[in-house]
Amino acid sequence: MTIDNIPGQRDTAAAGTGAESGSSAATIAPDPAAGHGAAAEIVLDNVTHWYGNVVAVNDISMTIGPGVTGLLGPNGAGKSTLLHLVSGFLSPSRGTVTVAGQATWHNPGIYRLIGLVPERDSVYAFLTGRQFVTATAKLHKLADVDTAVARALTMVEMDTEAADRRIDTYSKGMRQRIKVAAALVHQPRVLLLDEPFNGMDPRQRMHMMDLLHRLGDSGHTIVFSSHILEEVERLSGTVQVIVSGRLAASGDYRTIRRLMTSRPHVFQVASSDDRVLAAALIGRDSVNGVELVPGGGLQVRAGDYGAFSRELAAVAREHGVRLRTVLPADESLESVFTYLVAS
Numbered sequence: 388m389t390i391d392n393i394p395g396q397r398d399t400a401a402a403g404t405g406a407e408s409g410s411s412a413a414t415i416a417p418d419p420a421a422g423h424g425a426a427a428e429i430v431l432d433n434v435t436h437w438y439g440n441v442v443a444v445n446d447i448s449m450t451i452g453p454g455v456t457g458l459l460g461p462n463g464a465g466k467s468t469l470l471h472l473v474s475g476f477l478s479p480s481r482g483t484v485t486v487a488g489q490a491t492w493h494n495p496g497i498y499r500l501i502g503l504v505p506e507r508d509s510v511y512a513f514l515t516g517r518q519f520v521t522a523t524a525k526l527h528k529l530a531d532v533d534t535a536v537a538r539a540l541t542m543v544e545m546d547t548e549a550a551d552r553r554i555d556t557y558s559k560g561m562r563q564r565i566k567v568a569a570a571l572v573h574q575p576r577v578l579l580l581d582e583p584f585n586g587m588d589p590r591q592r593m594h595m596m597d598l599l600h601r602l603g604d605s606g607h608t609i610v611f612s613s614h615i616l617e618e619v620e621r622l623s624g625t626v627q628v629i630v631s632g633r634l635a636a637s638g639d640y641r642t643i644r645r646l647m648t649s650r651p652h653v654f655q656v657a658s659s660d661d662r663v664l665a666a667a668l669i670g671r672d673s674v675n676g677v678e679l680v681p682g683g684g685l686q687v688r689a690g691d692y693g694a695f696s697r698e699l700a701a702v703a704r705e706h707g708v709r710l711r712t713v714l715p716a717d718e719s720l721e722s723v724f725t726y727l728v729a730s
């Protein structure tokens with residue numbers, strides 16, 4: 388399938404009006420008032436969301452334009468909450484979220500612009516794939532349901548005999564693809580995907596990456612969450628790093644990787660012989676400073692994360708010192724990085 392088959396740029400469904408939208412791009416006139424004429428930019432302005440007294444999203448501001456953006460962060464960072472705020476399923480406790488200039492909360496019309504692929508398999512397993520996508524098309528009150536369903540199935544390459552099999556016979560990758568088809572059936576400009584690659588094998592991942600690339604290249608605004616740097620690197624031009632509900636970094640993935648690996652880092656190190664280790668580390672190129680911490684352990688200032696981790700292990704081995712803990716001393720990018728390194 389070519390990019391031309393993906394109807395994002397030409398999507399002209401009647402967002403915000405409650406009117407029926409047709410499914411054939413050729414039959415619908417653009418409605419710039421509904422935001423379809425302009426790029427569907429997502430803007431978060433000082434957004435906070437509490438669940439009771441848990442702050443899931445903490446004063447985040449960001450702008451996401453067309454193309455593919457990765458939302459990267461460890462479990463519990465606030466990625467799903469952020470995606471649900473953008474979809475209009477959650478209200479910001481503070482701040483505003485807009486898509487194509489329209490507030491997403493209390494604005495059912497925005498659903499015409501947005502497709503959400505949730506993390507959980509929120510699909511009725513007894514339906515066939517085609518029935519599931521058809522049900523979604525009907526919920527959107529599309530004028531030509533059959534054409535819209537056929538187009539969505541083609542986009543995810545599920546226009547095969549599989550479309551008429553029950554979803555409980557599908558592989559993980561097929562289930563994800565049918566969810567994407569349902570999210571795309573009304574030709575939204577914005578597609579949000581929560582951990583779309585979870586549980587997929589490498590071939591299924593490639594397939595999904597290819598699909599998202601094509602949608603991004605055709606002018607859609609695609610945002611997907613992930614806790615795996617490699618996925619984000621391979622797919623997205625822009626990365627937003629979320630840690631503990633806050634925006635820890637944003638930029639293209641090369642910038643993010645550089646930030647994570649080559650900025651100065653402070654580590655708390657505990658070992659079987661802190662004095663010997665301190666003396667040995669102080670002469671090393673990757674180390675800018677070492678302090679013995681009263682009560683035990685060392686605080687080490689390192690110029691480069693990668694070089695320091697390699698040297699630390701080598702120095703400890705050379706001097707017969709056992710490392711007990713090595714922790715980043717500050718809780719921002721370092722914690723993301725150690726997390727990513729471990730994953």
Ligand SMILES: Nc1ncnc2c1ncn2[C@@H]1O[C@H](COP(=O)(O)OP(=O)(O)OP(=O)(O)O)[C@@H](O)[C@H]1O
Nearest residue numbers: 438441442443460461462463464465466467468469
């Ligand atoms: N319905 C809820 N009620 C109370 N706390 C919640 C609720 N949903 C999420 N949280 C909390 O909000 C924080 C952010 O959760 P969220 O699911 O948005 O993070 P995430 O980055 O998507 O993580 P994961 O990948 O594990 O889903 C976590 O501390 C989580 O425990």
